[in-house]
Ligand SMILES: NC(=O)c1ccc[n+]([C@@H]2O[C@H](COP(=O)([O-])OP(=O)(O)OC[C@H]3O[C@@H](n4cnc5c(N)ncnc54)[C@H](O)[C@@H]3O)[C@@H](O)[C@H]2O)c1
């Protein structure tokens with residue numbers, strides 16, 4: 215078992231990483247001081263696989279748990295589904311100390327976290343991430359949100375969980391495509407923060423793809439360490455935290471333009487990272503060889519580098535809804551090398567459009 219601490223003063227919490235975490239989770243629940251009535255939010259894929267088992271662990275810890283299942287998929291990250299969850303919470307009589315558990319991928323985590331942040335102005339929230347992407351990224355750091363028709367994650371909050379428990383054995387049922395998706399965000403950590411980690415991924419492609427135990431623990435723990443280090447310094451994304459958004463300016467536009475259906479989040483991020491690397495090269499910040507290294511690792515980890523079903527005009531319009539856009543200027547996270555990024559809001563329109571055009575498949 216590995217632990218990573220997210221240091222945020224009174225809001226600090228542990229990320230607990232291991233294979234089978236029954237005892238740790240039960241002990242945590244017993245000592246947390248929660249009200250008895252609890253809600254476990256999961257989705258229609260994960261619930262049937264793990265819902266009952268997790269409910270039993272939480273009940274052994276003294277809780278009375280109602281499992282609420284939402285349809286799997288990004289379309290559940292909506293105000294309409296959120297409203298249904300509020301209704302269930304009220305009907306169940308959840309009070310201000312009633313915990314909400316998120317058992318699933320990033321969709322469940324972002325949505326359940328948004329409910330926890332807003333129901334009664336905030337109730338305790340615990341993340342139990344089951345997808346690789348959720349384990350390395352969405353369960354950590356407290357960004358919770360739902361989507362709006364005009365853009366991704368536009369309605370949300372910063373709301374930290376009380377703890378994150380990830381049982382890596384649950385990934386045995388994760389579809390291959392979802393493993394690749396998680397790898398998109400893992401590559402991101404190498405590019406933005408840790409050149410040695412990027413090189414590790416390059417050198418261990420087979421173990422990484424198969425989630426071989428030692429490689430899986432290393433890459434999940436290292437990703438969590440990097441995210442925890444960044445979030446601990448800048449919880450509310452005033453500056454440094456923007457680096458975690460590398461590749462996301464184009465990614466969110468791609469997701470929106472393809473109706474959140476054709477590409478899942480990590481795939482869109484992979485394409486967006488190549489786009490951001492390309493902009494960096496066009497501005498003379500990195501060499502073409504760096505772009506080639508990023509593109510090659512993404513391809514070797516079975517992720518796309520071009521998007522179908524988008525136009526430059528639509529994508530260009532979308533980026534002005536990016537949360538890093540201030541006073542009409544898009545703050546791009548760009549590369550200075552592998553392992554180092556910086557923010558720039560002076561990227562000329564023609565450079566952005568050219569880089570977008572290069573990312574659009576026929
Ligand atoms: N809050 C953040 O900081 C943050 C960070 C990154 C991504 N996100 C958000 O996370 C979402 C993407 O998360 P995701 O990739 O986990 O998608 P997801 O939640 O849709 O899960 C992917 C698929 O895998 C299934 N699944 C999950 N765990 C499984 C398991 N153990 N066995 C079998 N099937 C399983 C799910 O049912 C779903 O079909 C996006 O909405 C993205 O915006 C948020």
Ligand SMILES: O=C(O)C(=O)C[C@@H](O)[C@H](O)[C@H](O)COP(=O)(O)O
Nearest residue numbers: 351355357366367455458459462537
């Ligand atoms: O935690 C962060 O900060 C991130 O930016 C992590 C991203 O991987 C994640 O997709 C996040 O939800 C994007 O945030 P947004 O503020 O651009 O919606």
Ligand SMILES: [Zn+2]
Nearest residue numbers: 399462479483
């Ligand atoms: Zn992301």
